[in-house]
Amino acid sequence: xxxxxxxxxxxxxxxxxxxxxxxxxxxxxxxxxxxxxxxxxxxxxxxxxxxxxxxxxxxxxxxxxxxxxxxxxxxxxxxxxxxxxxxxxxxxxxxxxxxxxxxxxxxxxxxxxxxxxxxxxxxxxxxxxxxxxxxxxxxxxxxxxxxxxxxxxxxxxxxxxxxxxxxxxxxxxxxxxxxxx
Numbered sequence: 001x002x003x004x005x006x007x008x009x010x011x012x013x014x015x016x017x018x019x020x021x022x023x024x025x026x027x028x029x030x031x032x033x034x035x036x037x038x039x040x041x042x043x044x045x046x047x048x049x050x051x052x053x054x055x056x057x058x059x060x061x062x063x064x065x066x067x068x069x070x071x072x073x074x075x076x077x078x079x080x081x082x083x084x085x086x087x088x089x090x091x092x093x094x095x096x097x098x099x100x101x102x103x104x105x106x107x108x109x110x111x112x113x114x115x116x117x118x119x120x121x122x123x124x125x126x127x128x129x130x131x132x133x134x135x136x137x138x139x140x141x142x143x144x145x146x147x148x149x150x151x152x153x154x155x156x157x158x159x160x161x162x163x164x165x166x167x168x169x170x171x172x173x174x175x176x177x178x179x180x181x
Contacts (some may be wrong), residue, residue: 017171027071110167
């Protein structure tokens with residue numbers, strides 16, 4: 001007799017919005033550390049840098065009984081030159097990567113927010129394994145580059161595919177379901 005281990009409960013609803021509360025900002029930092037330091041080993045001690053002082057943190061938050069529960073996805077955006085924006089540190093918690101479109105929703109929030117703030121160009125260095133996702137989301141590859149010892153692709157978003165999001169703190173509720181394995 002084979003007994004299957006029950007899968008962890010995964011909420012079907014997620015808040016996609018700008019992190020404004022201390023627990024959301026802390027949750028985003030913790031998730032980034034788990035993803036880029038502990039899991040992927042891209043950084044030896046921490047992934048924090050000078051960009052964090054000026055970046056706008058965006059999050060995906062799981063819900064429990066329709067109340068915000070835990071940060072399960074994050075990305076940050078910042079303006080480097082007038083009308084030139086960058087996205088970086090996109091991370092989705094390991095247990096939520098096969099759940100719907102959390103990464104895509106965070107990308108939509110990131111580019112739409114920058115678009116509303118005057119972006120004429122939105123760029124990101126994307127890990128090689130994620131390039132196909134970005135291409136499906138109307139991004140163009142601009143050239144491969146090694147960052148922190150890992151292959152990345154410099155990519156540009158097609159801003160016409162991303163309507164401006166004027167109030168990212170309001171965000172939206174994303175309904176999702178677990179994909180078949």
